Amino acid sequence: MKSFKKHTLFYPLFWATLLLVGCASDQSGKQSHTEFCLAKLDGAEELYKNGKYGRAQEKLEEILSLCAGTGAMEKAQFMLAESYFNLELWIEARGEYGSFILNFPGSPFIETAEFRKAISSFNMEYKSSRDDANTTVAMKDFERYRSNYPESPLLDSVNYYYGLLVERMAEKEFQTARLYYRMDKPQASVIYLKEFLDVYKQSKRRKEAFLIIIKSYTELDQFDMARNYVEMAKAEIDADDKDTPKEIAKVEEKIASAEKDFEKRIKKDAEKKRIQKEESELTK
Secondary structure, eight states, rough: OOOOOOOOOHHHHHHHHHHHOOOOOOTOOOOOOOHHHHHHHHHHHHHHHOOOOHHHHHHHHHHHHOOTHHHHHHHHHHHHHHHHHTTTTTHHHHHHHHHHHHHHHTTTTTTHHHHHHHHHHHSSOOOOOSHHOOOOOOHHHHHHHHHOOTTTTTTHHHHHHHHHHHHHHHHHHHHHHHHHHHTHHHHHHHHHHHHHHHTTOOOOOHHHHHHHHHHHHTTTOOHHHHHHHHHHHHTTTOOTTTTTHHHHHHHHHHHHHHHHHHHHHHHHHHHHHHHHHHHHTOOO
């Protein structure tokens, strides 16, 4: 799995504005609740800048629990999400970015949060043999980002990651189809591969998928369908691809040989039935 990691760029003017909110002490000279929270935020930020993300998280969690209405919440929530992101704790990072997006929709960092939420989803654990729920979640996160920020300079990156997610889905479908073929269930393999070839036009597995579906139809004695997919495969061969034409030529030979064997079986079965019929009439 590729991991996307980028250290946070702080925005001094924005944070300075937050720190100016509610900084006055009461008349007795004691530290106000706002000052207490902002001091904790300063301490958390110092730990964060030094890469001590775990220790920073403790202070940030405390701020989020105690400091509503003090001007410290927005920065604390974003910094907490960033700390999980930098630690590559993707599930936690996605959850914290989600909370930030929900609670601070007008923040100047909302676009950054949405992008990194999607990246966190992309990096969550994935295995092609398991449920593809995490892939679906990541795809929805990137789709939401593209919808909300159609002019974003990050769209090239979004499209890149989205393409990798589509290939994950394609790989899962292909592996299922290939498993059925290896289990001598060509009919089931055909069902999966037909949809695979219709849906995943850019998949790196298309060549293999064509070869398997051709072999499957041949084993099912559906030679016309096998030849139809041979022609489709030929139409997609790149000019620089020297191996695929040779492989297709081999499967064409197998189709022709299998068809001859099929015709022989048909004739043999027909002859057997004729003899059985004649014998049955003689015994009447």
